[in-house]
Amino acid sequence: MIATPLQTPASASVSEEVYRAIRGAILDLTLEPGSTISENALARELGASRTPVREAIQRLERDRLLFVFPQRGTVVAPLDLDEFRSAYFVRSSLECAAAAEAARLAGPADVARLRQHVDAHTAALAVADESTFFALNDAFHLEIMTIAGVPSVWSVVQNAKVHLDRVRIAHLTRASTYPLAPIVEEHRQLVAAIAAGTPDEAAAVMHAHIAKVLHRVDLLRDLRPELFEMPRELTAQIRTISGPAAAGRRLHSNDKSQ
């Protein structure tokens, strides 16, 4: 059961709201990796019709958060090592290049704005909850992209970042708390490198900053290997020709009780 029947605040469009709802449910494991969902069931739950639900599902499929098997079903994408590595590659490459470019282009006003971000982040360290903290984190990284002159690249980074966040969040709910202070400290070093106008240094700091997620995927794989497994029914994407091989289990979760 996903959260609420669409009472989310800034109502842009039903489709957008449904997208955010499902995406959030996937990220916080309300919808577990490998579980099956259905357009009709989601439409009932969210109080919308199939059309906007379907549009959201197609967006999420392009985000690689869902797999749609026509006439068979739709499953939440299991965590995947290759996907994680690709996402890391994209984020690392783009953000390091942006940090270097920002170090080349940044003027005094830009550096001042970066420092404001760091100050706000430091203040949030004490009082804010995690979600707002990470929102500030995203804002800081976006600011660097903006200084580099390519703000719209941030959306590409975000699309990749989801797959890193999935691992981080899943690991977070099971393991210890997340150390937030080092993040702000690394941001401070990043600003220093950008202010100094040293592109290589900025890229190196950014690389170290981002690389800290890398070990989490291995830890999570040990903690909860089932999050990485595709349900056996859908593993055979190439249908065996009436072969009785994949008999036994059922696809539908049979949740009529909803």
Next chain:
Amino acid sequence: MIATPLQTPASASVSEEVYRAIRGAILDLTLEPGSTISENALARELGASRTPVREAIQRLERDRLLFVFPQRGTVVAPLDLDEFRSAYFVRSSLECAAAAEAARLAGPADVARLRQHVDAHTAALAVADESTFFALNDAFHLEIMTIAGVPSVWSVVQNAKVHLDRVRIAHLTRASTYPLAPIVEEHRQLVAAIAAGTPDEAAAVMHAHIAKVLHRVDLLRDLRPELFEMPRELTAQIRTISGPAAAGRRLHSNDKSQ
């Protein structure tokens, strides 16, 4: 008028076919930047219903090839310098990083496969038309991504590359022919750098290889500045409150003759 009523060969789904048809029409300027399109008109032309047309339009909007203004209309995205620069940034960063990584990881079998690509490309130089030549070009770049261990990153590059291709194709149809031989030669140098196992050299060669598009956008901007202009009717995305400022011109192309 877009090409044919959906007779394209490998019929995956209506939605997919419509997507490819519109995308192709945008790329080859059958649909000119800034022109308005409509779900109903496209559905009639392509012999489909609105649903798959709508799905295709939404994909193309996420590709930034269309702008959808609810209740007002949908326009083909004009060429845009910022979009071009962002796309170049994404492609350059990812492909240079991939080339460097490929230089680190490539084994003899990988190098052999790369050489096969170059040989096939050389052969195509004499006989093949441009579209198959560029298909081989894409295959080569994908192979590098594969060797780097992140094949799925290629889809990200492709999404950005569209905006570079738009400029190249638009410039191609108006200006002289495209010199193809240097491309293959640069690929050869790239393979040499990867075979030598020198990441920095591979990245440098890749950078020079990709950077050749950069000057085209300026040339095209001089040749056909109208391709870069958003129709004035939709420039005001924030509606002036019943202000008669934007009066005069009309939005709808009024092509009832179709």
Next chain:
DNA sequence: CCACGCATACTTGTATGCAAGAACACAAAT
């Protein structure tokens, strides 16, 4: 006990109807 056939209840893909809003055309008033 096992294999096969069939009915049934699901799935997603597609078509279509309706609603809300925006822009144009035109007539009327100032």
Next chain:
DNA sequence: ATTTGTGTTCTTGCATACAAGTATGCGTGG
């Protein structure tokens, strides 16, 4: 001549009905 109101027709967003395909459950026959 300019403005203003109004109706028509366009636009996209959403809801819903239908079509095609798939997996399950059960009965039947072996």
